[in-house]
Amino acid sequence: MAAAGAARVLYAVACGCPPAGDLGGFAGFARQQGWDVCVIATPDGTKFLDAARLAEQTGHPVRSQYKNPGEPDVLPPPDAFVVAPATFNTVNKWAAGISDTLALGLLNEAVGLGLPAVAVPWPNAALARHPAFRRSVAALRDWGVRVILDPARLPGAAPGQPVFPWAELRAELASLA
Numbered sequence: 744m745a746a747a748g749a750a751r752v753l754y755a756v757a758c759g760c761p762p763a764g765d766l767g768g769f770a771g772f773a774r775q776q777g778w779d780v781c782v783i784a785t786p787d788g789t790k791f792l793d794a795a796r797l798a799e800q801t802g803h804p805v806r807s808q809y810k811n812p813g814e815p816d817v818l819p820p821p822d823a824f825v826v827a828p829a830t831f832n833t834v835n836k837w838a839a840g841i842s843d844t845l846a847l848g849l850l851n852e853a854v855g856l857g858l859p860a861v862a863v864p865w866p867n868a869a870l871a872r873h874p875a876f877r878r879s880v881a882a883l884r885d886w887g888v889r890v891i892l893d894p895a896r897l898p899g900a901a902p903g904q905p906v907f908p909w910a911e912l913r914a915e916l917a918s919l920a
């Protein structure tokens with residue numbers, strides 16, 4: 744937890760799909776709202792974002808791998824999490840308690856610690872109908888994770904380019920403070 748008077752720390756987790764490339768806009772907004780933002784990418788998430796630019800913007804390195812034994816933590820401890828975008832893969836692994844990426848390890852700890860978290864899953868419309876995904880979303884909600892998900896607005900749900908719900912996430916951020 745942040746010390747009294749210090750900025751609260753938001754871990755922004757980005758997974759491996761195209762909206763990860765737009766995380767900088769949300770990170771800037773969160774910083775304006777007083778959050779100290781640290782970006783955590785999954786290994787596949789790093790392919791979709793500009794880690795150097797995000798590090799410059801946030802003042803923290805973008806982490807995607809577990810540290811080596813004996814190495815110090817380079818990020819301040821988190822007060823809250825957003826997972827945006829959250830892939831089909833990471834949503835299902837998170838709900839199953841799997842920690843095979845740094846991002847998942849931190850997200851699993853967040854559940855155990857009861858830290859506030861908002862997830863924005865971004866599977867395509869077909870994957871969103873998979874029973875495992877539906878179970879995973881239900882489990883995350885049951886554990887207190889806020890999930891922003893409108894199946895009608897996912898990739899493949901309707902003709903045209905889908906719009907990632909950054910606006911809804913920005914609105915939800917206030918509830919994490």
Ligand SMILES: Cc1cc2nc3c(=O)[nH]c(=O)nc-3n(C[C@H](O)[C@H](O)[C@H](O)COP(=O)(O)O)c2cc1C
Nearest residue numbers: 758759760761785787788830831832833865866867
């Ligand atoms: C170009 C490209 C686009 C992708 N888009 C999506 C997507 O929109 N949603 C999704 O859930 N997975 C998408 N994937 C698949 C994920 O990258 C893949 O499942 C990966 O294992 C996710 O790893 P992560 O959950 O650790 O980030 C995409 C993959 C590629 C190569």
